[in-house]
């Protein structure tokens with residue numbers, strides 16, 4: 440097994456996608472709860488009929504049509520085509536982010552185990568999802584800590600050598616930045632994004648538009664760097680690109696030309712030029728063949744059959760291999776379910792089930808760190824981000840202090856009679872709603888972080904629970920300080936219960952409410968506002984209004 444693994448490492452990973460069909464529904468259902476009513480009564484057969492009819496009537500869009508592609512190790516495969524051709528969809532399918540309706544993906548002629556493949560590959564999205572306040576070195580270091588099981592000195596030397604390889608030495612200590620925070624240049628930020636996804640030495644690197652938004656020099660530098668990585672590390676690099684310049688095209692080993700979800704050409708740039716000439720096109724001297732093909736995409740599409748014939752012999756050559764691969768997939772499917780449905784039996788190609796088909800990858804299963812280690816690393820990262828937004832926290836502290844004083848002066852010295860009790864209810868409801876509305880400012884930060892969280896957890900860097908615990912741990916002391924600053928002046932100005940348990944319970948309930956809304960700001964707001972009334976009831980209990988505080992107040996009001 441060890442021998443087999445090292446041989447696999449040496450030869451690299453050849454990725455082959457066969458018969459990929461991907462459809463999306465473009466029309467919304469008229470009744471979102473239809474599935475829970477009418478469809479429940481349908482039997483299996485009629486359900487199938489309804490699905491077929493629905494697919495036609497709902498206007499399903501065929502994003503990818505029977506796509507075949509092959510990417511070899513030590514090489515770059517560039518997916519080119521006009522906007523909406525299906526490049527990103529194909530990359531997402533190859534990266535295991537999307538599941539096609541039909542088609543199979545193989546690694547070295549073996550069906551893939553999607554969960555392990557996600558870990559062993561790197562997927563760089565079109566948008567840079569990085570923490571703007573961290574430095575380049577910190578960003579790569581946190582990524583290394585989360586993805587690799589190595590001692591600290593080895594991690595540090597790995598990060599240093601990667602920065603050197605990416606040409607980021609000179610900006611190691613500079614902040615990454617984004618649209619709002621001034622940081623490194625766009626090209627350098629793209630390199631950091633690539634660095635984050637290659638820190639664990641993936642065998643396959645998938646990049647969606649790595650040069651988008653960059654000038655031609657920076658774009659060339661990025662592709663040059665990727666070429667070097669493919670040639671030195673033996674990686675399989677698959678990328679999509681919009682309008683590659685002449686010098687960039689020369690760096691591609693093969694090109695997949697797509698339009699309207701179909702493959703028009705799959706081969707080298709020279710083969711593309713030859714195909715265009717056989718179609719009767721006059722290629723000007725020194726022309727960028729890829730650019731020319733994209734400009735004449737309509738003619739190429741009309742003549743699509745001619746180009747497809749160019750591809751067919753390649754496919755036919757490997758047809759016997761494909762048949763055996765298909766058999767493996769089907770056997771795995773059979774063993775999994777124990778029986779086939781009619782649809783499965785007649786399906787030309789099937790989506791590979793990741794769990795049941797065993798292809799051994801040279802990557803440790805599970806996470807690189809224990810839950811505790813993950814929490815510590817993430818807490819460290821949270822703290823760094825928080826300490827670099829001191830102004831925001833200073834504003835929030837002043838806001839809470841002033842709000843406590845203002846609210847205390849409005850509800851100054853409440854009496855212990857019926858009117859006083861009613862005003863207390865109003866005060867508590869106001870306080871809790873106010874705390875919730877204060878924390879909605881955390882929503883944009885959460886949305887920004889959410890993308891990073893989704894990306895990191897989907898590739899198995901850490902557990903979501905570690906993120907939530909680390910977030911809570913880092914925010915808790917700060918929220919406690921805010922709760923005390925808000926409640927101390929308010930408590931004494933209003934003249935609330937002076938007994939020991941009341942004094943402690945008041946800031947504690949406020950703290951729990953703040954923490955609850957801070958952690959759950961992306962969740963259900965209605966639930967949180969409902970929580971206000973529950974918390975108000977808790978506070979009334981502390982004020983001596985018994986188990987059913989609100990009812991007591993209501994009853995006394997009557």
Ligand SMILES: Nc1ncnc2c1ncn2[C@@H]1O[C@H](COP(=O)(O)OP(=O)(O)OP(=O)(O)O)[C@@H](O)[C@H]1O
Pocket residue numbers: 463502520521522523524525526527528529681
């Ligand atoms: N989830 C979706 N909802 C609606 N349309 C979608 C969805 N996914 C893909 N499409 C459609 O499928 C087509 C292919 O999309 P895709 O993003 O793969 O194209 P692309 O070649 O990467 O385009 P671009 O170069 O502009 O990024 C587009 O017309 C797009 O509108």
